[in-house]
Amino acid sequence: MTDNNSRPLIQMIKVDKFFGSFQALRNIDLEVQKGERIVICGPSGSGKSTLIRCINRLEKHNGGEIIIDGIELTDKVEDIDAVRREVGMVFQNFNLFPHMTIVKNLMIAQQLVRKTNKDEARKLAMRYLERVKIPEQADKYPIQLSGGQQQRVAIARALCMEPEIILFDEPTSALDPEMINEVLDVMVDLAKEGMTMICVTHEMGFARSVADRIIFMDEGEIVEQARPTEFFDNPKSERTRAFLDQILSH
Numbered sequence: 001m002t003d004n005n006s007r008p009l010i011q012m013i014k015v016d017k018f019f020g021s022f023q024a025l026r027n028i029d030l031e032v033q034k035g036e037r038i039v040i041c042g043p044s045g046s047g048k049s050t051l052i053r054c055i056n057r058l059e060k061h062n063g064g065e066i067i068i069d070g071i072e073l074t075d076k077v078e079d080i081d082a083v084r085r086e087v088g089m090v091f092q093n094f095n096l097f098p099h100m101t102i103v104k105n106l107m108i109a110q111q112l113v114r115k116t117n118k119d120e121a122r123k124l125a126m127r128y129l130e131r132v133k134i135p136e137q138a139d140k141y142p143i144q145l146s147g148g149q150q151q152r153v154a155i156a157r158a159l160c161m162e163p164e165i166i167l168f169d170e171p172t173s174a175l176d177p178e179m180i181n182e183v184l185d186v187m188v189d190l191a192k193e194g195m196t197m198i199c200v201t202h203e204m205g206f207a208r209s210v211a212d213r214i215i216f217m218d219e220g221e222i223v224e225q226a227r228p229t230e231f232f233d234n235p236k237s238e239r240t241r242a243f244l245d246q247i248l249s250h
Contacts, residue, residue: 009034009069009165009196010055016063017050017220024050026220028064034164037191038198039207042217043243048200051217052167055198056087069164085113088158088166092174094150096142096157102129103138106157114161121160128156132186148179155186166190168199202247208232216240 010032017025025047032038040048053059054066057073057080066073068083096105106125110116116124129135132152134145142150151171158166168187172180184206191197191210201207207214207228214231216224216239224237235241 007070008032009036010198011067012051012054012064013067014064015051015054015061015066017047017054017059017061024220025054025061028222030215030222032165032196032198034196035194036196037210037212038215039211039213040198040200040215040217041202041204041207041243041247042223046217047220048217049169050220052089052169052198052200055165055167056084056089058089085161086164088161088163090151090154090158090166090168090171092170094142094147094154094174096150096153098142101139101141102134102145102153105142105153106160109157110160124160125156128159129153131159131189132156146179147175148182151175151179151183152186155183155190159190165196165198168197168201170200170202172201172203204232204244204247216243218243 008031010030012028012030015025015028016023028051040051042048050059054061055068069086071079071083073079073083097108100108103122103125106128107118107121110121110124111118126135126138129138132155134149134152137145137149145153171187172183175183180203184203187199187206188210211228213225214228215222216237218239224235224240232244235244
């Protein structure tokens with residue numbers, strides 16, 4: 001038995017996932033330690049988003065085991081709820097409630113899930129809006145904010161739940177180029193503070209500067225994983241080399 005300090009925060013053991021007859025994930029083995037920053041990259045349809053969506057049970061895996069902070073993900077609702085309380089997620093499309101102000105978007109999950117009272121929820125919401133550098137937008141509605149600001153709100157919303165892990169699913173891919181850096185800057189700050197992060201992204205500069213480990217996926221499999229210097233300077237797999245040639249030449 002490992003003790004809680006050395007046990008991985010995330011364990012995926014021989015995980016498979018099918019959509020009908022299509023196999024989206026094949027035999028995935030992955031361990032992530034507390035405080036680790038992982039970037040997952042690969043071509044479209046390689047299974048990257050499916051992998052992270054299985055971590056908080058937005059997708060149900062069909063084979064193998066997924067264990068998050070000692071809790072195995074099964075059909076037990078209380079276990080799924082316990083994991084989701086510890087795992088924040090930031091999506092490609094910001095998924096903010098359009099009819100609520102920014103601060104209320106940050107308060108609602110705290111009040112519903114953590115049963116936080118209104119004053120405490122607002123205080124925490126404002127603290128995290130400060131952290132993503134947009135406290136002055138608190139009483140506006142999502143439509144009044146730029147895409148980059150909305151994505152920063154979505155990150156603040158995830159942080160309000162004070163999760164152990166944050167999953168990022170291509171958080172900059174829906175943004176105009178001039179807005180990408182303001183979101184990446186917030187993610188870099190989080191990484192520096194020791195947040196456990198798994199990021200699906202094509203932003204290779206971010207991957208090189210922030211990741212402890214980069215995972216390359218193709219056709220539902222983990223093809224290669226390595227530290228950034230090794231990954232970029234000496235990729236082992238032909239498929240990784242072809243992907244990097246393509247993405248770095250743009």
